[in-house]
Amino acid sequence: MLLRRPPCYRGLCLAAALLLASAIATEASAATPGEATDLVVTGFDAATGSLSFTYIPACSAADHHIEFGALEDVASFIYSGQVCGIGVSGAYTGFDPGPGSYFFLVVGDDGVGTEGSYGTSFIGGAHLERPEDTNDPVCARVQDLTQRCDGPFVPTLGMSAFRPVTGGASGAAFQRREVPESEELIPGAGIRANGDDDDADGRPDRDDTQVSGENDLIEVVLTVDPPIPTTGYEYVLSRTSASIRVWSAPTKETDLLPGGSDVLTFSSSTRTVWVECPAGGSSDLELVARSVSDGAIVASERVHFYPFTSVVIALGGENQVPADPPLDPANHGTFQLAITLHQRGYDVHMYDEDVVPSSGAGAAFNEVASAVQRRAVTRVAIFGYSHGGGSTNDLARRLDAQRASIGAFSIDFTAYVDGIDNDSDFDVDPETQLPPTTGFHANYYQHPGCSFPQLCGGPVAGADLNVNVTATPWGAGLTHFTIDDSPQLLQELLDLVMSHVVP
Amino acid sequence: MSSLSVWILTLGLMLATAVPSDPPRDPRFQTKIAEAVASVVRQDEEAPAAVEALRQLGDGEREALLLQLALYVAAAEGTEQSMAGALIAQQLAFTQSEKLDAVLPHMMTAGPRLRRAFTELLATIDRPEGGDPDFRTYEERITKAKEAPPDPLILYMFEVSPDAALASMERVYGSNAAEQRPRPRSVAELRVLLLRRGASPAWTERERDSARAALDGLARDPGWWRRLYAAAVLREHPELATPEITSRLKSDPHPLVRRAAKTG
Numbered sequence: 001m002l003l004r005r006p007p008c009y010r011g012l013c014l015a016a017a018l019l020l021a022s023a024i025a026t027e028a029s030a031a032t033p034g035e036a037t038d039l040v041v042t043g044f045d046a047a048t049g050s051l052s053f054t055y056i057p058a059c060s061a062a063d064h065h066i067e068f069g070a071l072e073d074v075a076s077f078i079y080s081g082q083v084c085g086i087g088v089s090g091a092y093t094g095f096d097p098g099p100g101s102y103f104f105l106v107v108g109d110d111g112v113g114t115e116g117s118y119g120t121s122f123i124g125g126a127h128l129e130r131p132e133d134t135n136d137p138v139c140a141r142v143q144d145l146t147q148r149c150d151g152p153f154v155p156t157l158g159m160s161a162f163r164p165v166t167g168g169a170s171g172a173a174f175q176r177r178e179v180p181e182s183e184e185l186i187p188g189a190g191i192r193a194n195g196d197d198d199d200a201d202g203r204p205d206r207d208d209t210q211v212s213g214e215n216d217l218i219e220v221v222l223t224v225d226p227p228i229p230t231t232g233y234e235y236v237l238s239r240t241s242a243s244i245r246v247w248s249a250p251t252k253e254t255d256l257l258p259g260g261s262d263v264l265t266f267s268s269s270t271r272t273v274w275v276e277c278p279a280g281g282s283s284d285l286e287l288v289a290r291s292v293s294d295g296a297i298v299a300s301e302r303v304h305f306y307p308f309t310s311v312v313i314a315l316g317g318e319n320q321v322p323a324d325p326p327l328d329p330a331n332h333g334t335f336q337l338a339i340t341l342h343q344r345g346y347d348v349h350m351y352d353e354d355v356v357p358s359s360g361a362g363a364a365f366n367e368v369a370s371a372v373q374r375r376a377v378t379r380v381a382i383f384g385y386s387h388g389g390g391s392t393n394d395l396a397r398r399l400d401a402q403r404a405s406i407g408a409f410s411i412d413f414t415a416y417v418d419g420i421d422n423d424s425d426f427d428v429d430p431e432t433q434l435p436p437t438t439g440f441h442a443n444y445y446q447h448p449g450c451s452f453p454q455l456c457g458g459p460v461a462g463a464d465l466n467v468n469v470t471a472t473p474w475g476a477g478l479t480h481f482t483i484d485d486s487p488q489l490l491q492e493l494l495d496l497v498m499s500h501v502v503p
Numbered sequence: 504m505s506s507l508s509v510w511i512l513t514l515g516l517m518l519a520t521a522v523p524s525d526p527p528r529d530p531r532f533q534t535k536i537a538e539a540v541a542s543v544v545r546q547d548e549e550a551p552a553a554v555e556a557l558r559q560l561g562d563g564e565r566e567a568l569l570l571q572l573a574l575y576v577a578a579a580e581g582t583e584q585s586m587a588g589a590l591i592a593q594q595l596a597f598t599q600s601e602k603l604d605a606v607l608p609h610m611m612t613a614g615p616r617l618r619r620a621f622t623e624l625l626a627t628i629d630r631p632e633g634g635d636p637d638f639r640t641y642e643e644r645i646t647k648a649k650e651a652p653p654d655p656l657i658l659y660m661f662e663v664s665p666d667a668a669l670a671s672m673e674r675v676y677g678s679n680a681a682e683q684r685p686r687p688r689s690v691a692e693l694r695v696l697l698l699r700r701g702a703s704p705a706w707t708e709r710e711r712d713s714a715r716a717a718l719d720g721l722a723r724d725p726g727w728w729r730r731l732y733a734a735a736v737l738r739e740h741p742e743l744a745t746p747e748i749t750s751r752l753k754s755d756p757h758p759l760v761r762r763a764a765k766t767g
Contacts, residue, residue: 200742316582317582317586318582318585318586318589319579319580319581319582319584319585320581320582328581331581331582358626358630358633358634359633359634359635385582386582386586387586394633420586421633422633423626423627423630423631423632423633424623424624424626424627424630425576425585425589425619425620425623425626426576426589426592426593426623426624426626426627427589427627428586428589428590428593452550452551452554452590452594453542453543453546453547453550453551453554453587453590454546455543455586455587455590479546480586481544481582481583481586
């Protein structure tokens with residue numbers, strides 16, 4: 001047995017080598033431990049062959065264990081045994097690996113199954129982490145250095161913004177749909193200026209701190225790993241301008257960033273906040289992990305918010321009930337298009353066409369008027385199928401007639417898909433009027449002769465695009481009941497909306 | 504007790520106890536209608552013959568045929584059935600009188616979907632080209648039964664357009680010696696206020712007070728059709744209601760006013 005008080009270098013004691021390591025404290029996925037230090041052999045009992053040592057426990061360690069191996073294997077770090085559960089006192093007495101010469105080290109762990117760093121050695125010409133014991137003959141531990149408390153703090157941050165769900169009088173609700181990662185900065189997440197009055201209390205919602213029925217805030221899910229940052233670091237949420245505010249709930253409640261920036265705590269790895277755009281204007285929302293002492297940012301995530309300047313109204317055919325996902329997916333093309341536009345970042349409102357009586361009044365009209373008067377919207381797009389085409393014209397006519405009381409806006413785009421006049425549910429006349437002041441009107445119709453029993457739209461004088469699909473290779477077989485589901489038609493309409501309407 | 508008051512009492516009891524109930528679906532008609540609709544949806548060559556068979560089945564009972572078609576459309580699912588039903592109705596070329604005779608007897612007791620089909624059928628009479636309704640076409644029928652006007656029709660008119668309905672009622676009843684009074688200024692005031700609110704649902708305090716004062720005046724007017732107008736406006740603008748006005752209209756001596764106030 002060759003055991004004596006050994007000289008130590010970087011935790012490695014020659015003759016009897018001591019390698020100190022730290023362990024991971026994983027409470028609530030907090031930072032993982034780093035390396036225990038200052039290992040000193042303090043005593044050797046020649047009679048028993050056991051030795052005593054002290055060390056500075058690893059940060060965040062809930063326990064420590066000893067890893068040891070034959071001295072001749074120290075260069076290759078071959079471990080042959082373990083002593084488990086030596087605690088966190090920083091001192092241990094009675095270590096006896098048995099006859100022979102050994103090296104050993106102390107590794108911090110979480111007392112359960114995760115261990116921290118074994119420290120570093122000069123290996124292959126560089127200071128590298130010593131290899132872990134993968135055999136674990138006594139106490140099984142798996143090394144995790146990803147969030148070590150004494151290492152560089154590199155948390156994983158995430159920020160997911162969602163499209164507006166809408167719903168209520170503003171049209172059928174959309175599914176909760178995430179803004180794609182690739183679009184979080186350009187173009188960003190669309191948001192409505194919140195000047196309307198969803199709780200009907202006579203005040204714009206932006207002036208309220210609690211709004212029942214609020215549907216204009218954008219959900220943002222913040223993700224951090226670990227939830228509790230390493231000591232010396234903090235998570236900070238900030239906005240780049242006062243164009244947005246951040247609330248604790250979809251109904252507003254608590255302003256989380258009254259000063260524009262604040263330290264945020266997490267009780268788990270995710271936290272949901274709600275972004276409001278009080279009166280228009282763009283802004284970014286940024287989540288960072290930074291050093292408390294010097295503000296150095298070690299990780300960041302950012303989402304850009306742009307205010308909607310347009311609304312898109314989608315009107316289905318008679319007896320088609322708007323929904324996302326569509327109630328009849330292969331038969332509700334209008335709503336499929338509306339959903340695609342929603343995915344692409346438009347402020348879409350899809351309605352049953354019956355909300356638009358022949359006078360053009362009603363929920364869709366109110367939505368557009370409210371958007372112009374209270375949400376800084378200046379552009380309108382409307383499209384519809386069958387009676388929804390007729391309602392498109394009815395709505396556009398009323399909007400145009402009421403311009404003086406509504407405010408400044410343009411009707412940038414309108415479209416009929418085999419439009420049928422909608423003076424009543426029993427109306428079967430083709431809708432052939434051009435919506436007034438439309439910036440671009442696309443009119444798709446089928447016209448196989450149109451005597452009974454055919455039901456047809458028809459050409460619209462003055463339309464920018466009149467397509468008789470019956471005369472096209474792709475639409476020759478379409479009828480009034482199938483034209484709205486044609487993939488070719490839906491793609492063309494999508495392209496037209498996107499090229500003529502700015503979100 | 505005059506015959507008018509007996510009638511009002513009877514109607515009042517009827518209205519108070521009416522439970523929506525659609526007339527029964529007649530399999531004779533429904534089968535043929537379904538066949539014709541299916542043929543139209545398929546766009547096949549047999550559709551004209553199917554409609555002709557329907558026409559012949561309804562020979563001598565056109566109102567029954569239209570009622571059954573309305574029942575079919577009311578229960579229709581999807582654009583296919585709805586629009587095919589509408590196309591068939593167009594082919595059968597019902598007259599205004601046939602439409603009114605088919606609809607009015609069942610208007611008060613129809614369930615919501617059938618009632619919707621009825622109102623859409625009537626829209627083909629009073630709004631053939633869309634836009635605001637023109638109820639002049641009904642005035643002859645109302646004038647003929649001035650003491651016992653067709654309540655379903657009047658309620659329909661006030662439901663569709665209180666302004667157009669009031670104008671019709673003034674033409675029919677406004678010259679009655681017993682009830683002739685200058686048209687209240689409150690009507691004009693209210694119209695201006697409502698028009699101004701057409702594109703913005705927010706009322707200023709002053710506008711709201713003015714509108715309520717006008718409604719209060721109308722709710723006290725001796726002409727029942729003006730009180731009915733007040734009830735119809737309140738249905739469209741419940742934010743203008745006050746407990747006093749609502750209470751007054753709900754206990755109005757005229758059953759139509761009471762009904763409109765209670766369903767508001």
